[in-house]
Every structure is written in C-alpha cells, then in structure tokens.
Amino acid sequence: MSTTSLTTSLPVPDHADRLRAALLAAGFTADGLLDRLGAPAYAALARSETVPALRATRGDGALDALVRLFLLQQRVPYEQARSALPMDEALADGWVARDGDGVRAAVDVRPYGGPDGEDWYIVSDLGCAVGGASGAGGRGEGVVLGVGGASTTLAGLTVRTPVASALDLGTGSGIQALHATRHATRVTATDLNPRALEFTRLTLALSGAPEAELRTGSLFEPVGSETYDLIVSNPPFVISPGARLTYRDGGMGGDDLCRVLVQQAGERLNDGGYAQFLANWQHVEGEDWKDRVRSWVPRGCDAWIIQREVQDVTQYTELWLRDAGDHRAGPEEYQARYEAWLDEFEARRTKAVGFGWITLRRSGADEPSVVVEEWPHPVEQPLGETVRAHFARQDYLRARDDAALLADHFVLAPEVVQEQVGLPGAEDPEHVILRQNRGMRRATKVDTVGAGFTGVCDGTLSAGRILDAIAQLTGEDPVVLRDRTPRAIRLLVEEGFLEPARPDGRG
C-alpha cells in the first residue's frame, strides 16, 4: 500500500543555492517577515490564520511576492515573481508552476530562524497552514506537515553536544535533522513516508545545510543495528482507533509505537549517547502511568521521563478529530468517528492520555537512574543543556555514598531565589521555597535546615562542615543531622538547586 495519496511531483534541489540566495536577498527570512508583516500578522500566520498577512502583502515588491507564493499560496503575476526568483531555475526545478499569466508555488516554503540566527527554510506540503487552524484537515494520508509546536519542543529539548552521528527517526519535513546538522558530523534521517524524505532533502538544501543520509522504512528497520550518539524522534504518537494520517497515527495499537521506539533505542545508542522522544502514553484503569512508562526503559540506560500534560479521553479525541478536520464532517459522520475513538479507549481500559518527553542516556550503569515525574508548569526552552546537566548530576550522585557527599562542597545554582511564604507581619515564614528562574523553573519547599544550608553553599565549606555549624546554632546533635540530611541534599542536587563546587565534586 502506498503511504501517500498525494501524487504531485515535488521540486528537485538542483539549483537550491540560487533559490536560497534569492530568498535571502528579498528578505524572506524570519526577521524579514516580522518586519514586513508586523507582529500581529506574523503571529496570526503562526496560528495558521492568513487574512492579516494577505492584507499586509498587497504591494508589488519581491518580499510580498514570496510571502504570497510560498506562505499564502496565492497566484502571483509572473513579472512580480520574476523580481523575486530566478524563474528559469524555479520553474525547471519545480518550485513554482505556471498558472495562466501568473505562477503558483508547488510547496510551502517557510523561513525558520535557527538557534544561532541561521536563516533556514522548512519545505512542506501546501495547504497545511492555510485557511484557518485546521491541522491537515482534508489532506491525503501521506501529507507532510511543516513545523508545529511539537517539532520546536523537541528541537529545544535536544542535547546539542557535538557528536559524530545523529539519527532523526520520522523526519517529516526535516526540522530535527536540520538542527542536527549543526552539531553532528553525520546525520541520518528516516521516514516511513518516502515523500517526507524528499521534503527533508529540500529543507536541508534550501537552508544551506549539509546533506543527510535519507532512508525509507518503519521505526529502526532502515538503520538495522547501526548505533548513534544521538537519536531524536517526534514520532506519530497519537493513540487512535486506526491509522489514517501517517504523520500522526503510528498504526500500532494504543501507545505501542512509543513503547517499541523507546525499547529499541537502547541498543542503537553508543555509550554516553542520548535518545530523545516526544510521546503519548495511556493512563489505564488500575495501573500507575509511571510504572507503565518506566517499564519501557531499556537495559543499560538512564532515563528522565516528564509528563507535561494529561487529557481525558474526550479532550484527546476532540483534539485529534479537529486536527484531521473531522469537525467539518456532517454531524453523523462526526459522531461515528468520535464513538470509534471512545470505543477504542474503552477496549483498552484507558481513561486518559499523558503527553510528555522521554530522554534515555546509555550509561551502562549497574543501577540506572530512572526518573519519572509530572511537571506541567512553564519551563524555559531551550532545555537541551538542562537535560544534559540532569544526567551529569545522576552520574555524580551515583558515584557518591553519603559520606562522600558530605565531604563535597556545593554552590547554589545560578538564578535560584528564596521565597518566604507566611502571613503578613508574621515573624517567621510558614515555609521557605527555593525557586529556579531558569531551565525547568522548579520550585521546592525546604525546611529551616535546608534553607540555612543552601544559604551558605558558596563552595567554601564542605556540606558536612555546614551541617556541623547548623547543629551548633540549633542545638541539634551533629551526628543525627549528618545522618538525616544527605537525602535532602541529594534531592537538591538532583533537581539542580545545588551544584558541586567543582565538576569532580571536590572543594
């Protein structure tokens, strides 16, 4: 069975450098668009609303022509298009096609600013971002979408340490592969949908990025037993009653696709390598969701699993029915589809679905650290460095028993503040909160010892010496204090409130 019902042939990137030069010269960049459209129309476009941008691009300049062609999918007069593009190449390579006395774009080309101000372009199927927020409503099953919120979330989460090899599994229009070309010597991008790989090739070429190895196939099948330093995947994680849209419906039952992906990633990671996924998981009656996802973690890997959101099955169903444009079907059709989703969840005894982030790191540790937590609060992206630091802290903690921990010196992590909560006018706070203003933006309640301890952590004294001083002030037995506090210190280190004063933990 073909994975696509979209038969139009796609452009070839033979003259991508010429096209790229023309786009840049016209100011068809993320910054250029913001300037030309103004913030409200620019933001509306990001919400897939095109009317404000149409109104802002009625001029006859090159940038207006490009916005209308590639973002708004309008017919543009030939002469105006010619002021913006090398037309012979653009027509010959298939980026645009003649339409009467004008031209139309064959694909959606969207400026995308890289993390270091790179002017990149994401090439995807026409129509997915036009005509109001409707996801891929009415498109063929093999439609290739551009960048969505999930794509940028994963790109922000990804650990960006320079590596030899990276794999982007389910590359779509290539955004994760594009990011990986900045810090991986060799990038492999795979997709079940062959059209997606054609789009990835175009995205990389038009962005002026190095080529990637492109391989068609399901899950890890196209890479066999090859191993990587980094694996990323924003997979088709939607838990649905049947596979209709390749970009989101994995075609395996329930959350099986995510489970298999996570389970099989372990043996494809080099030592110290990371695998990072977005995933959905079932909340099954009588089962703790944490146990469910913990059971997916492969041997030899540490894991950090964060549940960001939970939706009950009705919210979840409505989200994806709207995404597919099913809300525009007649009431009977809509009801039938809605029921099919609820039947599926009922059969799987599933009450809700969790959305979250899964990172594995191949540590080879005898006692792997598997942290599964719920953190629905705002975070500061990009989090790649926070993710890397989480695993470095796990290595650090694993290597130290309590005595070694107390011999070490700590500093308060940058941008941690203390908040005292209590009734106005009260002499003592009811409780003290430590709050991170960066990264995960965690907050944690500490007792008086915890507050006093973190307050003097400037790296000068060892943890044990600080506890002895606190014991002297409070009259508590120092031996008891040394005995009971390491657990709390471990937690503060694990969550990134305290950092070892030197990477090796020695003062």
Ligand SMILES: C[S@@+](CC[C@H](N)C(=O)[O-])C[C@H]1O[C@@H](n2cnc3c(N)ncnc32)[C@H](O)[C@@H]1O
């Ligand atoms: C949600 S999209 C992600 C696209 C892109 N990586 C991003 O981050 O925006 C999921 C992609 O996985 C692909 N896909 C679907 N089933 C797959 C499978 N069994 N194996 C590999 N890729 C698959 C789809 O074609 C689609 O391109």
